[in-house]
Amino acid sequence: MSTRPLVAARPETIAEVTFDATLEERIVDLLRRYPTRRAAILPVLWLCQERYGWISPGVIRAVAQRLGESPAFVEGVVSFYTMYYTRPPARYVLQVCTTLSCAYCGGKELVEHLKGRLGISFGEKTPDGEFQLIGVQCLGACGGAPVVQINDDYFEQLDIKRLDGLLDELTGRR
C-alpha cells in the first residue's frame, strides 16, 4: 500500500508564514496559467495544503498577501470548500462514501464498523491523531462501490475484512 501519511504542521509553526523559494517558484508557475491573481486562489491554497498539511489563519494571510486579496476574502473561499482542512488533519483521513451506490453495496456497514473500531464518529479524530473519519457524498467511483478514500488514494469494492486489513497495515506502520 503506497498511501502516504499526511504531515500537518503544528499551529504555532505556521502562525506566521513566509513562502520559501521552492513554494514561491511553484506559485509563480501557477500564476502564469491564470488570467488574474484572484483566479489562482484555489490552486495556490492546494499548494499550501500540500506543504503545510492544512490551511491556518497564518497561511490564509500569506496567500492573501501574495495574491493581493483581503484575508477575509481568502478565508471565505477556504471555508466554502470542504476539502481544505482548517484544522490539522490526522495522519490518515478516511473519507467514506455515504451516497446511494455505496450504501447499497455495503457502505452503511463499513461506516458502522469504522465508527465502532475507531471509536469516533464523522468529523472526529482518534485521540492519537492517527485516523480521521469523514462522511462524504459520491466520490465518483460507483463502479467500485463501496469506496473509501484514504488521503489521496481510492480503495474500492471494500468489505469489512479488507478494510480491517488496510487499517491494520496503516496502524502497524507506526
Add this chain to the structure above:
Amino acid sequence: MPKLTIDGRTVEVAAGTNLIEAARAAGIEIPFFCYHPYLTVVGQCRICMVEIQGQPRLAVACATPAAEGMVVKSETSERAREAREAVMEFLLANHPLDCPVCDQAGECLLQDHSMEEQRATFTTHMTETRRTFPGYESRLIGPHVIQNQNRCIHCSRCIRFTQEISETSALTYKSRSNSTFIDTFDGKPFEDPMSGCAADVCPVGALTVRGFRFRKRAWKLRSTPSICPGCSIGCNIFIEHHERVVYRFSPRENPGVNATWLCDYGRFLAESLNEQAYLHPQRRVSGQLARATWGEVFPALSTELKAARSLRVVASANLSNEELYLARELFGRHLKGEIVVPVFPGEPRRMKNGKREWLTSTDAHPNSHGARRLGMATVDGEGLVRFLRGAAGTTVILDPSAHPSLASEEALQALGRGPLVAFARAKHPVADLAGWLLPTPSLASNEGTFVSSTGSVQRFAPAFAPPGTVHRTATGAMSPTCPTIASPWGPPGEARPLWVVLSSLAREMGVATLDLSSPADIFALMARTEESFAGVDWEELGVQREQRSYRERQHVG
C-alpha cells in the same frame, strides 16, 4: 435617453439607468434587498423580478438597464408577483419573526416588504424548524456593530460595502449554502472607520449599531437635515431626535460629498449634542456667577463692550457663516476689535463621495473654509495663546471648543488678566473666569450654513428649541458618554444661538444693518455685500427636501 413604459407609465431616463431607478422616476417602487445605488449590482436577492414584454423569462430589475421601447410590468404582472412571493417564502423560512424585539423594526426592508405586499393568505411550505446560528444571535462583531446572524438574508451589502467603499474588505461570507454566515477574518474584531455604515446598509436587523440599540424606536425619531460637525468635509446628515434629545446621526444622501456614508467618528458625535452644561445667562457678581436674564444682558453687555479699552474676540471655525459674519461686522468693524479664528488640524478624516473618490479633511472644524472665505484671520494653538497675551482689554470667546489650547494653562492665565465674556454650551474652564457666561445651544438648535472643504455652501436646519431643564434621566442613564442630557419635559431652555445674541447686541448698540431676524436675512446680506458669497441663494442651498419614508432615506437616500 431611452424611453420605456413601466406598469403603463412612460418615462424617459438616462442611458444605463437600471429598471429600479427608472421605475422610481416613474413613481413606482420595485422592491429590493441586495440592490444599493452606491454599491455594485449583484442581483442575488431576486425580489426585484419584473416581466418584460417579449422576454420569456422574468428579469431582475436591478441588473437590467432600461432600453428604448421596453414594456415592463412590475405590480401589474401576476408572474412577477408570484415569483416575489416565492422569494419571500424562502427568505421568511429562516428569518426569525422577532420584529417586536428587533431594533431594526420600522426601518427594515424585509418588514416593509412583508407589510406592503404579502397577502393575508400567505402560507409556507416549510415543515422543518428554522435554521439558527447558535452563539451568533447577539455577537459583538466590532466595537460599534452587533451581529445577529439568524436575521441575515445574505444580501451581501455589508460585504460589498467593506470591499468597495471603506476598502477594508473586513467582512466576508463563510461556509456555504444554508450555513453561510457573515464574519471577519479569523473572527477578529470588525475594525473599520466606517463600520456604522455596514449596519446602515444592512436591510434587516442582522447588523445594528451598538450605541443606538434599544434606545429609541425608529418610527419615533424625527429627522432634521443637518451637516456633520466633525470635520471640514461637511458630510450631509440627518439629526435624528425625539423630544429634544438627539439619538443618532444618519447619513443623508449627497453624491458630491458623502454619497450615503458617514464615518464612525462623525456618527458618534450625535451623543455630544445633548450636553448643555450652561442653561441660563450668568453674570459674575462679587466673584460668584449669578443668574441673569437676557433682558439684563443686552444693555449691560453692550455698554461694557463699547467702553472696553481694547477688544479681543476669539471666534471659531465651528460657527456658521452667518455667525462669523455678524461677529466680524459687529466686533471687528463697529467696535474696532481684533478677531481671530483658531483652527485645529485634528485627526485626519476621509470620506468617499458618490463617484468613489476619497475626500480628505484638512482640519477638525465644519466651517474653517467659511471663515477663510469671509477673510477672517486664522491662527493655530500657539498663535491663539500669543493673541490672548496681547494688550490688556476685554476678551470675548464665542466658542470655547474652538481650539483645545483654549483650555491650556497659558491661555487661561492670559484670560484671567482682564474682563472676559464667554459663550458656552459644554463644560469648559473658561467659564470659571468669565464675567459674563452666555449659553449657546448645540448644532441641533441652530440654523445656518457651513462651507465644506469641497467649497460648497451647505445649510443645516434647526431640529428643536434649546433644551431647558437638563439632568440625568432614565434616558441619560443609558448614555454613559454624556454627563448631562436634555429633559424632554419642562419649558425650553434659555440658550440662544449666537446669531440671535449678536443681532440683539447690534440692535442694542444701534447698528441697524446687523439687526436681523433670521439666518436667511443674514445670508441675504452676506450675499449682497460679500464677494465670496455673491450670487448664492439661501433658498437653493443644500436642497432641503422634505424627508420621505425611512426606507427611502436610509437605503436609497
